[in-house]
Amino acid sequence: MSEFDLIIENAIVVTADADNRVIEKGGVTVSNGRIAHVLDQNALEAMKDRAGRVVDGSGHILMPGLINTHCHAGDSLFRGLVENLPLEAWLQTVWKAEAAILDPETTRLGSVVGFAEQLLSGVTTVMDMFWYPRQTVEAARMVGLRVATGGIFFDPPGMDKKTAETRPNDAERFIADFAEADDVFVATMPHGAYTVSPDNLRLAKDIAEAHGALYHVHAAETRAEQADVQNRYGRSVIRHLDHLGLLDERTVLAHCVHLDDEEIDILARTGASAVHNPVSNLKLGSGIARVPDLLDAGVRVTLGTDGAISGNDLDMWLALRLAAMLHKGATMDAEAVTTAQALAMATRDGATALQAGDRIGTLEPGKFADMVLVDVQRAHAVPLFEPVTHLVYSTNKSDIAHVFLAGEQVVRDGQLTRLDLAGPIAEVQAMAPQIAASIA
Numbered sequence: 222m223s224e225f226d227l228i229i230e231n232a233i234v235v236t237a238d239a240d241n242r243v244i245e246k247g248g249v250t251v252s253n254g255r256i257a258h259v260l261d262q263n264a265l266e267a268m269k270d271r272a273g274r275v276v277d278g279s280g281h282i283l284m285p286g287l288i289n290t291h292c293h294a295g296d297s298l299f300r301g302l303v304e305n306l307p308l309e310a311w312l313q314t315v316w317k318a319e320a321a322i323l324d325p326e327t328t329r330l331g332s333v334v335g336f337a338e339q340l341l342s343g344v345t346t347v348m349d350m351f352w353y354p355r356q357t358v359e360a361a362r363m364v365g366l367r368v369a370t371g372g373i374f375f376d377p378p379g380m381d382k383k384t385a386e387t388r389p390n391d392a393e394r395f396i397a398d399f400a401e402a403d404d405v406f407v408a409t410m411p412h413g414a415y416t417v418s419p420d421n422l423r424l425a426k427d428i429a430e431a432h433g434a435l436y437h438v439h440a441a442e443t444r445a446e447q448a449d450v451q452n453r454y455g456r457s458v459i460r461h462l463d464h465l466g467l468l469d470e471r472t473v474l475a476h477c478v479h480l481d482d483e484e485i486d487i488l489a490r491t492g493a494s495a496v497h498n499p500v501s502n503l504k505l506g507s508g509i510a511r512v513p514d515l516l517d518a519g520v521r522v523t524l525g526t527d528g529a530i531s532g533n534d535l536d537m538w539l540a541l542r543l544a545a546m547l548h549k550g551a552t553m554d555a556e557a558v559t560t561a562q563a564l565a566m567a568t569r570d571g572a573t574a575l576q577a578g579d580r581i582g583t584l585e586p587g588k589f590a591d592m593v594l595v596d597v598q599r600a601h602a603v604p605l606f607e608p609v610t611h612l613v614y615s616t617n618k619s620d621i622a623h624v625f626l627a628g629e630q631v632v633r634d635g636q637l638t639r640l641d642l643a644g645p646i647a648e649v650q651a652m653a654p655q656i657a658a659s660i661a
Protein backbone atom coordinates (compact mmCIF):
# COMPACT_ATOMS: atom_id res chain seq x y z
CA MET A 222 0.00 0.00 0.00
CA SER A 223 1.26 3.43 -0.94
CA GLU A 224 1.23 6.25 1.56
CA PHE A 225 -0.77 8.39 -0.90
CA ASP A 226 -3.50 7.12 -3.22
CA LEU A 227 -2.93 9.99 -5.62
CA ILE A 228 -0.61 12.88 -6.31
CA ILE A 229 -1.48 15.57 -8.84
CA GLU A 230 1.62 17.54 -9.84
CA ASN A 231 2.87 20.29 -12.15
CA ALA A 232 -0.45 22.19 -12.04
CA ILE A 233 -1.24 25.83 -11.39
CA VAL A 234 -3.00 25.43 -8.03
CA VAL A 235 -5.90 27.74 -7.17
CA THR A 236 -6.78 26.76 -3.62
CA ALA A 237 -9.77 29.17 -3.31
CA ASP A 238 -8.90 29.32 0.40
CA ALA A 239 -9.53 32.37 2.60
CA ASP A 240 -6.15 33.85 1.59
CA ASN A 241 -6.78 33.09 -2.10
CA ARG A 242 -3.51 31.20 -2.17
CA VAL A 243 -2.25 30.30 -5.63
CA ILE A 244 0.75 28.04 -6.28
CA GLU A 245 2.37 28.67 -9.65
CA LYS A 246 3.52 25.09 -10.01
CA GLY A 247 2.55 22.34 -7.65
CA GLY A 248 -0.27 20.06 -6.62
CA VAL A 249 -1.79 17.91 -3.91
CA THR A 250 -1.36 14.58 -2.23
CA VAL A 251 -4.47 12.53 -1.50
CA SER A 252 -4.93 9.85 1.12
CA ASN A 253 -8.20 8.02 1.88
CA GLY A 254 -10.22 10.44 -0.22
CA ARG A 255 -8.91 13.50 1.58
CA ILE A 256 -6.32 16.08 0.64
CA ALA A 257 -3.18 15.41 2.70
CA HIS A 258 -0.92 18.19 1.38
CA VAL A 259 -1.10 21.20 -0.92
CA LEU A 260 2.47 21.85 -2.01
CA ASP A 261 4.72 23.46 -4.57
CA GLN A 262 6.42 21.24 -7.10
CA ASN A 263 9.76 21.06 -5.28
CA ALA A 264 8.14 19.65 -2.16
CA LEU A 265 5.97 17.26 -4.20
CA GLU A 266 8.96 15.83 -6.06
CA ALA A 267 10.24 14.27 -2.86
CA MET A 268 6.93 12.48 -2.27
CA LYS A 269 6.20 11.09 -5.72
CA ASP A 270 7.56 7.62 -5.07
CA ARG A 271 5.15 7.29 -2.12
CA ALA A 272 2.04 7.61 -4.32
CA GLY A 273 -0.05 4.85 -5.90
CA ARG A 274 -0.87 7.10 -8.86
CA VAL A 275 0.69 10.34 -10.13
CA VAL A 276 -1.32 12.56 -12.46
CA ASP A 277 0.53 15.21 -14.47
CA GLY A 278 -1.36 18.49 -14.25
CA SER A 279 0.90 20.38 -16.67
CA GLY A 280 -1.04 22.96 -18.67
CA HIS A 281 -3.94 22.80 -16.23
CA ILE A 282 -5.33 24.72 -13.29
CA LEU A 283 -6.08 22.50 -10.31
CA MET A 284 -8.96 23.91 -8.26
CA PRO A 285 -11.71 22.74 -5.91
CA GLY A 286 -14.90 21.39 -7.49
CA LEU A 287 -17.56 24.05 -7.96
CA ILE A 288 -20.58 24.18 -5.66
CA ASN A 289 -23.94 24.98 -7.24
CA THR A 290 -26.24 26.07 -4.41
CA HIS A 291 -29.53 26.23 -6.32
CA CYS A 292 -30.68 23.72 -8.91
CA HIS A 293 -33.57 21.54 -10.01
CA ALA A 294 -31.61 18.94 -11.97
CA GLY A 295 -34.69 16.86 -12.82
CA ASP A 296 -36.12 19.79 -14.77
CA SER A 297 -33.49 19.11 -17.43
CA LEU A 298 -36.26 17.07 -19.09
CA PHE A 299 -38.03 20.33 -19.89
CA ARG A 300 -35.11 22.29 -21.34
CA GLY A 301 -36.37 24.92 -23.76
CA LEU A 302 -40.02 23.91 -23.36
CA VAL A 303 -41.43 27.09 -21.81
CA GLU A 304 -40.07 30.36 -23.14
CA ASN A 305 -40.61 34.13 -23.00
CA LEU A 306 -42.90 34.22 -19.97
CA PRO A 307 -42.47 35.97 -16.61
CA LEU A 308 -42.01 33.68 -13.61
CA GLU A 309 -45.64 33.40 -12.51
CA ALA A 310 -47.10 32.46 -15.92
CA TRP A 311 -44.01 30.39 -16.64
CA LEU A 312 -44.43 28.38 -13.41
CA GLN A 313 -48.04 27.46 -14.23
CA THR A 314 -46.87 25.90 -17.51
CA VAL A 315 -43.84 24.27 -15.90
CA TRP A 316 -46.03 22.68 -13.25
CA LYS A 317 -48.40 21.35 -15.93
CA ALA A 318 -45.48 19.66 -17.70
CA GLU A 319 -44.02 18.35 -14.42
CA ALA A 320 -47.39 16.93 -13.33
CA ALA A 321 -47.80 15.07 -16.62
CA ILE A 322 -44.27 13.72 -16.95
CA LEU A 323 -42.65 13.28 -13.55
CA ASP A 324 -42.52 10.08 -11.55
CA PRO A 325 -39.58 8.57 -9.66
CA GLU A 326 -38.09 7.03 -12.82
CA THR A 327 -38.34 10.12 -15.03
CA THR A 328 -37.04 12.24 -12.16
CA ARG A 329 -34.01 9.98 -11.86
CA LEU A 330 -33.45 10.18 -15.62
CA GLY A 331 -33.73 13.98 -15.78
CA SER A 332 -31.50 14.30 -12.73
CA VAL A 333 -28.85 11.99 -14.20
CA VAL A 334 -28.66 14.19 -17.29
CA GLY A 335 -28.64 17.38 -15.19
CA PHE A 336 -25.97 16.11 -12.81
CA ALA A 337 -23.89 14.68 -15.66
CA GLU A 338 -23.85 18.07 -17.37
CA GLN A 339 -22.66 19.63 -14.13
CA LEU A 340 -20.04 17.07 -13.15
CA LEU A 341 -18.59 17.23 -16.66
CA SER A 342 -18.28 20.99 -16.15
CA GLY A 343 -16.47 20.63 -12.82
CA VAL A 344 -19.35 20.92 -10.34
CA THR A 345 -18.90 18.40 -7.52
CA THR A 346 -21.69 19.50 -5.14
CA VAL A 347 -25.23 20.58 -6.00
CA MET A 348 -28.01 21.88 -3.76
CA ASP A 349 -31.05 20.48 -5.54
CA MET A 350 -34.74 21.04 -4.78
CA PHE A 351 -37.03 18.54 -6.48
CA TRP A 352 -40.08 16.37 -6.05
CA TYR A 353 -38.47 12.99 -5.49
CA PRO A 354 -35.36 13.60 -3.36
CA ARG A 355 -34.52 9.91 -3.07
CA GLN A 356 -34.25 9.67 -6.84
CA THR A 357 -32.21 12.88 -6.78
CA VAL A 358 -29.73 11.12 -4.49
CA GLU A 359 -29.74 7.98 -6.67
CA ALA A 360 -28.96 10.08 -9.74
CA ALA A 361 -26.19 11.98 -7.96
CA ARG A 362 -24.59 8.69 -6.93
CA MET A 363 -24.90 7.21 -10.43
CA VAL A 364 -23.07 10.23 -11.85
CA GLY A 365 -20.64 10.83 -8.95
CA LEU A 366 -21.26 14.08 -7.12
CA ARG A 367 -22.47 15.28 -3.72
CA VAL A 368 -25.97 16.62 -3.31
CA ALA A 369 -27.74 18.77 -0.72
CA THR A 370 -31.41 17.87 -0.84
CA GLY A 371 -34.43 16.73 1.12
CA GLY A 372 -38.20 16.71 1.36
CA ILE A 373 -40.00 19.46 -0.49
CA PHE A 374 -42.83 21.40 1.21
CA PHE A 375 -45.59 22.68 -1.09
CA ASP A 376 -49.18 23.33 0.00
CA PRO A 377 -51.07 22.88 -3.30
CA PRO A 378 -51.29 19.35 -4.74
CA GLY A 379 -47.69 18.54 -5.66
CA MET A 380 -46.25 17.30 -8.93
CA ASP A 381 -45.32 14.16 -6.97
CA LYS A 382 -49.06 13.51 -6.43
CA LYS A 383 -48.55 14.03 -2.68
CA THR A 384 -50.48 16.30 -0.36
CA ALA A 385 -49.16 18.73 2.22
CA GLU A 386 -50.20 16.36 5.03
CA THR A 387 -47.71 13.62 4.17
CA ARG A 388 -44.74 15.90 3.48
CA PRO A 389 -43.44 16.34 7.05
CA ASN A 390 -43.20 12.56 7.53
CA ASP A 391 -41.45 12.12 4.21
CA ALA A 392 -39.01 14.89 5.06
CA GLU A 393 -38.21 13.34 8.46
CA ARG A 394 -37.66 9.90 6.96
CA PHE A 395 -35.37 11.30 4.29
CA ILE A 396 -33.22 13.02 6.91
CA ALA A 397 -33.08 9.88 9.05
CA ASP A 398 -32.00 7.77 6.07
CA PHE A 399 -29.29 10.09 4.74
CA ALA A 400 -28.03 12.09 7.74
CA GLU A 401 -24.87 10.00 8.05
CA ALA A 402 -23.95 9.96 4.35
CA ASP A 403 -20.80 11.81 3.29
CA ASP A 404 -22.25 12.56 -0.11
CA VAL A 405 -25.64 13.91 1.00
CA PHE A 406 -26.23 17.14 2.91
CA VAL A 407 -29.73 16.76 4.33
CA ALA A 408 -32.26 19.57 4.18
CA THR A 409 -35.91 20.48 4.21
CA MET A 410 -36.96 22.45 1.15
CA PRO A 411 -40.14 24.52 1.34
CA HIS A 412 -40.78 25.89 -2.16
CA GLY A 413 -41.52 29.49 -1.25
CA ALA A 414 -43.43 31.88 0.98
CA TYR A 415 -46.15 32.18 -1.69
CA THR A 416 -46.72 28.41 -2.00
CA VAL A 417 -46.23 27.31 1.63
CA SER A 418 -48.23 28.59 4.61
CA PRO A 419 -46.50 30.17 7.62
CA ASP A 420 -47.33 27.06 9.67
CA ASN A 421 -45.79 24.73 7.13
CA LEU A 422 -42.76 26.96 6.60
CA ARG A 423 -42.23 26.78 10.36
CA LEU A 424 -42.86 23.02 10.49
CA ALA A 425 -40.22 22.45 7.81
CA LYS A 426 -37.78 24.53 9.88
CA ASP A 427 -38.62 22.62 13.07
CA ILE A 428 -37.83 19.34 11.32
CA ALA A 429 -34.58 20.75 9.95
CA GLU A 430 -33.57 22.16 13.34
CA ALA A 431 -34.26 18.90 15.13
CA HIS A 432 -31.65 17.23 12.94
CA GLY A 433 -29.21 20.06 12.27
CA ALA A 434 -30.33 20.02 8.63
CA LEU A 435 -30.25 22.78 6.04
CA TYR A 436 -33.30 24.84 5.05
CA HIS A 437 -33.65 25.87 1.42
CA VAL A 438 -36.38 28.14 0.05
CA HIS A 439 -37.00 30.43 -2.94
CA ALA A 440 -37.19 34.02 -1.65
CA ALA A 441 -37.72 37.48 -3.14
CA GLU A 442 -37.28 36.29 -6.70
CA THR A 443 -39.80 38.61 -8.39
CA ARG A 444 -41.77 41.79 -7.76
CA ALA A 445 -45.04 39.84 -8.11
CA GLU A 446 -43.94 37.44 -5.35
CA GLN A 447 -43.12 40.41 -3.10
CA ALA A 448 -46.56 41.94 -3.74
CA ASP A 449 -48.32 38.61 -3.16
CA VAL A 450 -46.60 37.95 0.18
CA GLN A 451 -47.02 41.59 1.25
CA ASN A 452 -50.76 41.41 0.53
CA ARG A 453 -51.23 38.14 2.37
CA TYR A 454 -49.10 38.71 5.44
CA GLY A 455 -48.46 42.46 5.58
CA ARG A 456 -44.70 41.93 5.31
CA SER A 457 -42.14 41.55 2.54
CA VAL A 458 -40.77 38.06 1.89
CA ILE A 459 -37.56 38.46 3.90
CA ARG A 460 -39.37 40.16 6.81
CA HIS A 461 -41.99 37.41 6.71
CA LEU A 462 -39.35 34.67 6.89
CA ASP A 463 -37.51 36.57 9.63
CA HIS A 464 -40.74 37.12 11.59
CA LEU A 465 -41.33 33.36 11.50
CA GLY A 466 -37.82 32.75 12.85
CA LEU A 467 -36.66 30.92 9.74
CA LEU A 468 -33.44 32.79 9.00
CA ASP A 469 -30.12 31.57 10.37
CA GLU A 470 -26.78 30.15 9.22
CA ARG A 471 -28.45 26.94 8.01
CA THR A 472 -30.93 28.79 5.80
CA VAL A 473 -30.14 29.10 2.09
CA LEU A 474 -32.35 31.54 0.19
CA ALA A 475 -32.53 31.19 -3.58
CA HIS A 476 -32.53 34.44 -5.58
CA CYS A 477 -32.96 37.39 -3.14
CA VAL A 478 -33.38 39.74 -6.13
CA HIS A 479 -35.79 42.29 -4.66
CA LEU A 480 -34.43 43.51 -1.33
CA ASP A 481 -34.46 46.87 0.39
CA ASP A 482 -31.62 48.04 2.65
CA GLU A 483 -33.30 46.78 5.80
CA GLU A 484 -33.83 43.32 4.30
CA ILE A 485 -30.13 43.17 3.40
CA ASP A 486 -29.38 44.00 7.04
CA ILE A 487 -31.71 41.20 8.15
CA LEU A 488 -29.76 38.71 6.05
CA ALA A 489 -26.47 40.00 7.43
CA ARG A 490 -27.74 39.84 11.02
CA THR A 491 -29.20 36.33 10.76
CA GLY A 492 -26.38 34.74 8.73
CA ALA A 493 -28.73 33.34 6.10
CA SER A 494 -27.12 32.80 2.69
CA ALA A 495 -28.37 34.38 -0.54
CA VAL A 496 -27.95 32.33 -3.72
CA HIS A 497 -27.30 34.48 -6.77
CA ASN A 498 -28.81 32.94 -9.93
CA PRO A 499 -27.92 35.47 -12.61
CA VAL A 500 -28.84 33.36 -15.65
CA SER A 501 -32.32 32.46 -14.42
CA ASN A 502 -33.00 36.00 -13.15
CA LEU A 503 -32.03 37.51 -16.49
CA LYS A 504 -33.88 35.05 -18.68
CA LEU A 505 -37.14 35.14 -16.71
CA GLY A 506 -36.95 38.92 -16.46
CA SER A 507 -36.92 38.70 -12.66
CA GLY A 508 -34.33 41.45 -12.18
CA ILE A 509 -30.76 41.85 -11.01
CA ALA A 510 -29.87 41.03 -7.42
CA ARG A 511 -28.06 43.71 -5.41
CA VAL A 512 -24.97 41.55 -5.07
CA PRO A 513 -22.45 44.36 -4.41
CA ASP A 514 -24.69 45.70 -1.62
CA LEU A 515 -25.16 42.22 -0.18
CA LEU A 516 -21.39 41.66 -0.15
CA ASP A 517 -20.74 45.10 1.37
CA ALA A 518 -23.21 44.31 4.15
CA GLY A 519 -21.43 41.04 4.90
CA VAL A 520 -24.14 38.72 3.58
CA ARG A 521 -22.86 35.37 2.38
CA VAL A 522 -23.62 35.24 -1.35
CA THR A 523 -23.34 31.90 -3.14
CA LEU A 524 -23.93 30.94 -6.75
CA GLY A 525 -26.53 28.82 -8.51
CA THR A 526 -27.75 27.85 -11.95
CA ASP A 527 -31.42 27.25 -11.08
CA GLY A 528 -32.97 24.61 -13.37
CA ALA A 529 -32.39 24.02 -17.08
CA ILE A 530 -36.03 24.93 -17.62
CA SER A 531 -35.29 28.55 -16.65
CA GLY A 532 -31.67 28.88 -17.80
CA ASN A 533 -31.69 26.20 -20.52
CA ASP A 534 -28.46 24.71 -19.30
CA LEU A 535 -26.71 24.29 -15.94
CA ASP A 536 -23.57 26.27 -16.61
CA MET A 537 -21.80 27.38 -13.44
CA TRP A 538 -19.06 29.00 -15.53
CA LEU A 539 -21.58 31.29 -17.18
CA ALA A 540 -23.05 32.04 -13.75
CA LEU A 541 -19.55 32.73 -12.42
CA ARG A 542 -18.71 35.07 -15.27
CA LEU A 543 -22.02 36.90 -14.95
CA ALA A 544 -21.60 37.21 -11.18
CA ALA A 545 -18.38 39.11 -11.79
CA MET A 546 -19.54 41.03 -14.88
CA LEU A 547 -23.23 41.83 -14.54
CA HIS A 548 -22.94 44.11 -11.51
CA LYS A 549 -20.16 46.14 -13.08
CA GLY A 550 -22.56 47.03 -15.86
CA ALA A 551 -25.62 47.41 -13.64
CA THR A 552 -23.87 49.78 -11.22
CA MET A 553 -21.44 51.34 -13.74
CA ASP A 554 -18.62 50.43 -11.36
CA ALA A 555 -15.80 48.37 -12.89
CA GLU A 556 -14.69 47.34 -9.38
CA ALA A 557 -18.04 45.84 -8.38
CA VAL A 558 -17.69 42.13 -7.45
CA THR A 559 -14.06 41.09 -7.75
CA THR A 560 -12.95 37.86 -9.39
CA ALA A 561 -11.95 36.56 -5.95
CA GLN A 562 -15.43 37.32 -4.59
CA ALA A 563 -17.09 35.61 -7.55
CA LEU A 564 -14.90 32.51 -7.22
CA ALA A 565 -15.61 32.35 -3.49
CA MET A 566 -19.36 32.32 -4.21
CA ALA A 567 -18.90 29.22 -6.36
CA THR A 568 -16.53 27.44 -3.98
CA ARG A 569 -15.69 28.36 -0.36
CA ASP A 570 -18.81 30.36 0.46
CA GLY A 571 -21.04 27.74 -1.14
CA ALA A 572 -19.45 25.16 1.15
CA THR A 573 -20.02 27.36 4.21
CA ALA A 574 -23.67 27.88 3.22
CA LEU A 575 -24.06 24.09 3.19
CA GLN A 576 -22.40 23.92 6.65
CA ALA A 577 -19.67 21.90 4.98
CA GLY A 578 -16.83 24.41 5.01
CA ASP A 579 -14.72 21.95 6.97
CA ARG A 580 -15.07 19.29 4.25
CA ILE A 581 -15.37 20.89 0.80
CA GLY A 582 -15.00 24.19 -1.07
CA THR A 583 -11.22 24.72 -1.04
CA LEU A 584 -8.02 22.80 -1.63
CA GLU A 585 -6.75 22.45 1.94
CA PRO A 586 -5.40 19.51 3.93
CA GLY A 587 -8.13 17.48 5.61
CA LYS A 588 -10.84 18.28 3.09
CA PHE A 589 -12.37 15.84 0.63
CA ALA A 590 -10.30 15.65 -2.54
CA ASP A 591 -13.08 17.12 -4.71
CA MET A 592 -10.92 18.63 -7.44
CA VAL A 593 -11.00 19.80 -11.02
CA LEU A 594 -8.26 20.05 -13.64
CA VAL A 595 -9.03 22.86 -16.10
CA ASP A 596 -7.24 22.78 -19.45
CA VAL A 597 -5.63 26.18 -20.02
CA GLN A 598 -3.90 25.41 -23.31
CA ARG A 599 -6.78 26.27 -25.65
CA ALA A 600 -6.87 29.21 -28.08
CA HIS A 601 -9.20 31.17 -25.78
CA ALA A 602 -6.99 30.43 -22.78
CA VAL A 603 -3.54 31.73 -23.73
CA PRO A 604 -1.63 33.56 -22.44
CA LEU A 605 -2.39 33.23 -18.76
CA PHE A 606 -1.22 35.92 -16.34
CA GLU A 607 -3.50 35.56 -13.33
CA PRO A 608 -5.28 32.24 -12.82
CA VAL A 609 -8.37 33.51 -10.94
CA THR A 610 -9.02 36.15 -13.61
CA HIS A 611 -8.66 33.36 -16.12
CA LEU A 612 -11.13 31.07 -14.34
CA VAL A 613 -13.76 33.79 -13.98
CA TYR A 614 -13.55 35.44 -17.41
CA SER A 615 -12.02 32.97 -19.88
CA THR A 616 -12.86 29.44 -18.80
CA ASN A 617 -15.66 27.48 -20.47
CA LYS A 618 -17.29 24.32 -19.18
CA SER A 619 -15.73 22.44 -22.09
CA ASP A 620 -12.28 23.19 -20.63
CA ILE A 621 -12.84 20.74 -17.78
CA ALA A 622 -10.57 17.78 -18.44
CA HIS A 623 -10.64 15.73 -15.24
CA VAL A 624 -12.74 15.75 -12.08
CA PHE A 625 -12.12 13.92 -8.82
CA LEU A 626 -14.62 13.25 -6.04
CA ALA A 627 -12.96 12.26 -2.76
CA GLY A 628 -9.95 11.30 -4.86
CA GLU A 629 -11.95 9.05 -7.21
CA GLN A 630 -11.65 10.12 -10.82
CA VAL A 631 -15.27 10.68 -11.87
CA VAL A 632 -14.45 12.53 -15.12
CA ARG A 633 -11.55 11.44 -17.31
CA ASP A 634 -10.71 13.38 -20.49
CA GLY A 635 -14.16 14.94 -20.50
CA GLN A 636 -16.06 11.66 -20.01
CA LEU A 637 -17.89 10.29 -16.98
CA THR A 638 -16.26 7.22 -15.48
CA ARG A 639 -19.14 5.80 -13.43
CA LEU A 640 -21.78 5.91 -16.11
CA ASP A 641 -22.18 5.64 -19.89
CA LEU A 642 -24.30 8.68 -20.74
CA ALA A 643 -25.39 7.43 -24.16
CA GLY A 644 -28.30 5.48 -22.66
CA PRO A 645 -29.82 8.33 -20.60
CA ILE A 646 -29.39 10.79 -23.48
CA ALA A 647 -31.21 8.44 -25.89
CA GLU A 648 -33.99 7.94 -23.33
CA VAL A 649 -34.52 11.68 -22.95
CA GLN A 650 -34.54 12.15 -26.71
CA ALA A 651 -37.13 9.38 -27.06
CA MET A 652 -39.34 11.12 -24.45
CA ALA A 653 -39.25 14.49 -26.21
CA PRO A 654 -42.57 14.14 -28.13
CA GLN A 655 -44.38 13.12 -24.95
CA ILE A 656 -42.80 16.06 -23.06
CA ALA A 657 -43.84 18.49 -25.80
CA ALA A 658 -47.40 17.12 -25.75
CA SER A 659 -47.64 17.62 -21.97
CA ILE A 660 -48.27 21.36 -22.36
CA ALA A 661 -50.16 21.24 -25.65
Ligand SMILES: [Zn+2]
Pocket residue numbers: 291292293439475527528
Ligand atom coordinates in the same frame (compact mmCIF):
# COMPACT_ATOMS: atom_id res chain seq x y z
ZN1 LIG B 1 -35.43 27.52 -8.36
